[in-house]
Amino acid sequence: MSTTTSKKLNVKTGMDTESIKADILSHLRYSLATDIETANKKEFYKSVVLSVMDRLHDSWLNTQKEYREKKTKKIYYISMEFLIGRLLDNALVNLNLEQEFRDACKDLGYDYEEIRDIENDAALGNGGLGRLAACFLDSMATLGLAGFGYGIKYDYGIFKQKIHDGYQIERPDDWLRFGTPWATTRPSVMYPVRFYGRSVPYTDEDGHLRFKWENTQHVYALANDIPMPGFRNGVVNNLRLWKATSPKSLDLTSFNQGEYINAVRDIELHENISRVLYPNDKIFVGQELRLKQEYFLVSSTLQDILREYKQQHDDLRDLPKYVAIQCNDTHPNLAVPDLMRILMDEEGFDWETSWDITVKTLSYTNHTVLPEALEKWPVSMLRNLLPRHLQIIYEINKRFINKVHEHFGDDVNRVRRMSIISEGEQPSVQMANLGIVGTHKVNGVAALHTDLIKKTIFRDFFEMYPERFTNKTNGITPRRWLKQCNKPLADLITSEIGDSWITHLSDLRKLDDKVNDKKFMKKYSDIKQQNKERLAAYVKENYGFELNTKAIFDIQIKRIHEYKRQLMLAIYAAAQYNYIKANPDAPVVPRTIIFAGKAAPGYAMAKMFIKLINSISDKINNDPDMEGKLQCFFLDNYSVTLAEQLIPAADVSEQISTAGMEASGTGNMKFALNGAVTIGTLDGANVEIKEEVGDENIIIFGLTVEGVEELRRSGYSSWEYYNADKALKQVIDQIRDGFFEPDHPSLFHTITNSLLDGNDYFLVLADYPAYAEAQKEVDALYSKPDEWFKVALYNTARVGKFSSDRTISDYATDIWGCEDQLNKGREYQGS
Ligand code: AZC
Structure with a gap:
């Protein structure tokens, strides 16, 4: 904010309650044209946020200035998804102004919590991949890395899910209806993004064959910036989200009435590019609009990066020295041909030089081994939309295939598997292959997952380029996922061991000694109880349903997917129901099972799971x-x-995917940190959580990756498991025969058919007996509260490894070459 505006606004940006109050009042009057007597809650919220923004602006500008002056290496994290959620709490925690803003709100007649709850989630992501990007931004700022997020400012984030008669229905998420005070639009930062046209050869002055991309149509990408403050270190980085806008304002004189209306309609078409987030999690649907979105993101971001770069440096050959670009999954992998195109067609470099710069600057993260998730864009679509890029991709592929021949000799099958262009009925560009060939590092997101990609989907590539593959186990930010969401626990921990854990999460190990401290353990368990009651109050208020806070809170929250096996927990719930019905006098450990999660709108089976869970719930409740x-x-x-409310209240964390299918998981880390006990398979990061917390402090069951392979190889028959386990058979029969849906008895046949006749690809039946046994272990442990809370505390104390600060330090060191920047941002070392 410029000084003149500040003066008019009378904004003091002091850090005390009185100046904050004055600023809130000033914003009400001068930014929103209202006053404290007439303002409604939304307006009050807005002026609170504007007052927070005032306190970020100096650091925001200073941080950028410092990066420029010191020519700091910049890290660009390109992602189609940033699931950042609400920002107010996070900003205040990081600025250390929580109390002051609370008091200011109170003095002005508002309850801080109520104001905070006005904020819509910025839900610009589907799940793990998008939330990971958000945690990374927090960690980069906290570590003092010059790390920038680049994404799309979707008008509509992930759909809002409603449940109607047990079924999921989707409603648009109109999060920007009243705008967002967090984003600053920058009309000075706008780039044309081109589509269509053709690639035209010509000979340059030196007699070299070159290409021009001509006759294109374009839209503009307009920058919207959201500040990303580090934890109490004065660093404020930037998340830049692009909005699509029309190429030119209308020249009104040249239109007659009809043309005018059509021209306005064209604006709509252009702006559609940033309209909506695709709600598919791990399923590739080759929509042209999605491809446009991906290129829109890549093109605007690369233009921005290179403009910045040229302001500070002379020679583009030094790009990898001052710039690292991380592609979050294959979605931004068009960066490979686009950077090549810019370097060759616009900057005049030859192929070899351009290739060297491109590969050294870019790196790519893989987040899943599921084949249906891998992006394969039809060649025909690319030829139409991005003809010059397709031409470059063909050239990359030609040169690469030559290398494959050099390396492996004439191995046709291998060449076919490794080719960037897959031939066949519909030739397509395999974006993962493009990512491996065109970048210097490829990483998986947990140790097991990285091993798997080396052995399975990317095996050939690993044999050719072993040094490119590296593991970077995921992490979560302790600011949001403990300090902010579980304040009572955060305060207790700080009062015992100080607050260095906030930026050095492994310091929580100091809590290990507290297991025998009765007074401490009482407080620790009381906090869990309070959190459960807080959740129960929320559920009562919003659903009129009363949760039993004496019961085990057993929670599975994540996208609904067959491989995540929500079905297994649902079967367990039904089996418990049957057991209690048959044994009304037998003692049981009370349990409250809670599910939440969205299903992709086109994923019929997942939607059926939601209906089934609701039908079983109705029966039980x-x-x-x-x-x-x-x-x-x-x-x-x-x-x-919602996760921020559920996770602190959980006793049990359900992480029960079929081994080999969950790349990492990050919810598993959040639960463990907040003292929930994991029941899980040896999949993804569960393996590493087990290593950290110790075998006695996690309940592991079921097939391992090798077990899964072996069982499939030796001929799995789900019928055998169905017939062998009485309780399991009873539940499956009930599901099949309409017990849970008497008015529509065949409703769940798709589910039971896939389990039985379809031979249960996700091995629910194979793992069920072990799962049911593991749940008995849960009951037994929970019946001994002292032991239970010891186990819980060991989880809180020992998961420091899963801080995203650690993950980011690893990226900085092994991929981005900016380890020298680490620690600089760590001014705050605890008080
Ligand atoms: C997810 C993985 O399924 C999850 O295991 C992991 O923790 C997360 O990424 C972050 O790495 N993957 C996705 O959300 N989406 C895709 C396309 O993989």
Whole structure:
């Protein structure tokens, strides 16, 4: 904010309650044209945020200035998704102004919590991949890395999920209806993004054959910046989100009435590029608009990076020295041909030089081994939309295939597998192959996952380029996922061991000694109880349903997917119901099972799971025999904000994917940090969580990756498992025969068919007996509260490895070549 505006606004940006109050009042009057008497809550919220922004602006500008002056190497994290959630709490925690803003709100007649709850989640992501990007931004700023996020400012984030008669229905997420005070639009930062046209050869002055991309159509990408403050270190980095706008304002004189209307309609078409986030999690649907979005992001971001670069440096051959670009999954992998195109066609470099710069600057993260998730864009679509890029991709592929021949000799099958262009009925560009060939590092997101990609989907590439592959186990930011979402626990920890854990999460190990400290353990367990009650109050208020806070809170929250096996927990719930019905007098450890998660709108099976969970829940919750013993509940519209309420209240964390299918998981880390006990398979980062917390402090069951392979190889038959386990058979029969849906008895046949006739690809039946046993272990442990909370505390104390600060330090050192920047940002070392 310029000084003149500040003066008019009378903004003082002091850090005390009185100046904050004055600024809120000033914003009400001068930014929003209202006053404290007439303002509504939304307006009050807005002026609170504007007052927070005032306190970020100096650091925001100073940080950028410092990077420029010191020619700091810049890290660009390009991602189609940033699931950042709400920003107010996070900004205040990082600025250390929570209390002052609370007091200011109170003095002005508002309750801080109520104001905070006005904020819509910025839900610009589907799940793990998008939330990881958000945690990374927090860690980069906290570590003092010059790290910038680049994404799309979708008008509509992930859909809002409603449950109607047990079914998921989708509603648009109109999060920008009243604008967002966090984003600053920068009309000075706008780039044309070109599409269509053709590639035209010509000979340059030196007699070299060159290409021009001509006759293109274009839209503009307009920058919107959201500040990303580090934790109490004066660093404020930037998340730049592009909005699509029309190429030119209308020249009104040249239109007659009809043309005018059509021209305005064209604006709409251009702006559609940034309209909506595709809601598919791990399923590639080759829509042209999605391809346009991906190129829109890549093109605007590269233009911005190179403009910045040229302001500070002379020679583009030094690009990899001052710039690192991380592609979050294959979605931004068009950066490979686009950077090549810019360097050759616009900057005049030859192929070899351009290739060297490109490969050294870029790197790519893989987040899944599921084949249906891998992006394969039809050649025909690229030829139409990005003809010059397709031409470059063909050239990259030609040169690469030559190398494959050099390396492996004439191995046709290998060449076919490794080719960037897959031939066949519909030739397509395999974006993962392009990413491996065109970057210097490829990483997986947990140790097991990285091993798997080396052995399976990318095996040939690993044999050719072993040094390119590296593991970077995921992490979560302790600011949001402990300090902010579980304040009572954060305060207790700080009072015991100081607050260095906030930026050095491994310091939580100091809590290990507290397991025998009765007073401490009482406080620790009381906090869990309070958190459960807080959640129960929320559920009561919003759903009118009363959770039993004496029961084990057993929670599975994540996208709904067959491989994540929500079905297994649902079967367990039904089996418990049957057991209690059959044994009304037997003692049971009370349990409250909670689900939340969205299904991709086109994923019929996942949507059926939601219906089934709701049908089972209805049966259980309406049966008086279950009272005090068993509950089951599906919370709608899972979001970052809902996760922040659920995770601190969990006793049990369900991480039960088929081994080999969950690349890492990050919810597993959040739960463990907040003292929930994991019941899980040896999949993804569960393996490393087990190593950290110790075998006694995690409940592992089921097939391993090798076990899964072996079972499939030796001929799995789900029928055998069905027939062998009475309780399991009973539940499957009930699902099949309409017990949970008497008015529509065949409703769940798709589910039971896939388990039985379809031979249960995700091995739910194979793992179920071990799972049911593991749940007994949960019950037994929970019946001994002292032991239970010891286990829980060991989880809190020992998961320091999973701080995203550690993950980012690893990227900085092994991929981005900016380890010299680490620690600089760590001014704050605890008080
Ligand atoms: C997810 C993985 O499924 C999850 O295991 C991982 O923790 C997360 O990425 C972050 O790395 N993958 C996705 O969300 N999406 C895709 C396309 O992989």
